Amino acid sequence: MLFNSYAFWLFFALVWVIYRLLPHRGQNLMLLGASYYFYACWDWRFLPLILTTTLVNYFTAIGMEKSTDPKRHKWLMAASAVVSLGLLAYFKYFGFFAESAAELLSWLGFQADIKMLNIILPVGISFYTFQTMSYTIDVYRKQIKPTHSLADFALYVAYFPQLVAGPIERSSSLLPQITNSRKNRPHGDFSEGLYLVMLGLFLKVVVGDNLGFIADGIFSAEKGDLTGTEALVGVYCFAFQIYGDFAGYSSIARGVSKWLGIDLMTNFRMPYLARNPSDFWQRWHISLSSWLRDYLYIPLGGNRGSKFMVYRNLMITMLLGGLWHGAGWTFLIWGGLHGAILCIYRVLGDRVKLPDRWGRIVATLFFFHLVCLTWLFFRADTLPQAWEMLTLIFTQQEMTPLANYGLRMLVFFCAPLMAYEIWLDQAHTLRRLESARWGWRAAAYCYFVFMLIVFPPPVFGQFIYFQF
Incomplete structure (x- = not known):
């Protein structure tokens, strides 16, 4: 259901x-x-x-x-x-x-x-x-x-x-x-629940399923049938597929629960605007990352002890976090990569902090592409497939009709979403739209409904995280 x-x-x-x-x-x-x-x-x-x-x-x-x-x-x-x-x-x-x-x-x-x-x-x-x-x-x-x-x-x-x-x-x-x-909170619960459900359906159906159709086609292609550009487009499509899919589910769950008078925690907070790995894991799947922190990382020793012990704790936590997502070497590698990234950023410390506005933009863009690259191992069916696609990305770039179509769909579905999230992030709140003038709210809801009706996905997919 x-x-x-x-x-x-x-x-x-x-x-x-x-x-x-x-x-x-x-x-x-x-x-x-x-x-x-x-x-x-x-x-x-x-x-x-x-x-x-x-x-x-x-x-x-x-x-x-x-x-x-x-x-x-x-x-x-x-x-x-x-x-x-x-x-x-x-x-x-x-x-x-x-x-x-x-x-x-x-x-x-x-x-x-x-x-x-x-x-x-x-x-x-x-x-x-x-x-x-x-x-x-x-x-x-x-x-x-x-x-x-x-x-x-x-x-x-x-x-x-x-x-x-x-x-x-x-x-x-x-x-x-x-x-x-x-308590009976009909007015606030209804309006906030409606916003969360509408946003969740947009993320899941419009963004996640439409881009998932492209990503699934690329990742299911026979060996030798892909170019590096197509593989790269598949990685970025999957990055927004899994975000739209999982953040969409969490948003709908919160909205439905709001209508029952029960508040669920926020599970996503504009994760692709993170500037470093620590920031990312405070924005992505917050309920799991905080669980791993409180019941695994801190009991292991957390930030206490020598640098080696801290790096060990980070790697163990992220490896087990990867294994939590799925029983496969690809998930372990994905968790290990994020553990290594956490350790590297920790070693570099202040040297990766860029205080001015353009520096923050560069840090955000760099880390976004780094996260997308790790998604390749999360999505690949096998390690050989991940390695083959990774090799193609760095050795064989060629614009093809499929790659061109995928890039256009990425811009069409994701550019408005990212612009909206940047607008939310600037105000440091997820509820900025609720305090905006009614005209802006109406325009946003009309956009959600329009996209849901006019751009349904070719295939309605199940939620990715159901398998975890």
Whole structure:
């Protein structure tokens, strides 16, 4: 059930009408049932999986609250982590590690007869696993108190607007909005929700799917059929495809949730205007980058210790961040590249800071192209394909009809978007349009609707992050 499908909006309309007629406890139970139905529409066989994750973390938190023994707390925390990460590892990484082990044994000269299992990846497993783990860790650290309502906790885990592709919500933010009665904020919630939904549909359908059609065609081309210019166009198309796709999902999720009176965190903040890697990760997939910082990077030592230890912590965090996105060497390389970029910028320090306006523009443009180059490894199906396309980009530039078409589509769909984001960034707020004169707001909404109607994509694609 996709956000950009008629089925979802019929489902949501029914949910919203019933929601408005119920008291607080009834609303929660209805949202829980709707969330499980929403998840079952993807594959009902994985409902026991999300229920298991929910029950394990719920009773673990309750057990830690009832016990005063620190050792028992550690054992409970360890057991919860083993179950949660074990399920994630089995469904997401078993095939990757088994195949890698077989290739290693074969390379060493041993006969490797490892039977591969055809394991289906449950949609959203990485998101709700990290969300439940953050809750249990926060209870273990005594930063929050556990909820005693299983229904409320189950809704926190399965809340349908952000269930399958985030943002990864912290319990300190989302749980109180579930457990406490929600205030009626019809006017602000409706207008802001409408803006977020309209923007999200524009990002997903108009930008993401239209450019994704070009990127998919280029990345699926047979070996030897591409020029370096076409490969480069494919990389830039994918850069805006994944941004439009994921930022669009997050925006729609926030808008839909606004209409239910629940606030979700901002997951994107004009990431392609970042000037350095630290700035980028404070703008891109904010819920994941902050999760990795708080539950991995800082516990590893963070910025404390020697320079070597800091660089080690950065590399471990980014490598595991890459692996979180997918079970493949391409994702590990992508994470490793971002880790290396973080380390290099940290080594250079003040020497990469350009204070004047033109210096900041140069830094932004340079880092944008650097990020796009790393997307090649994220998108490529295999390392050989990534290396072949990278070689073409630096050795064989030739303008072709396909490359020319792709460049024109990039300008047509992305230039207005980037101009709008620069306008937002100058004001240091994502809500600048809401305070603008009504004529400008009307013009923006008309543009969104016009583009959605007049320029639908040739193929409506699923959201990329559903596979993670």
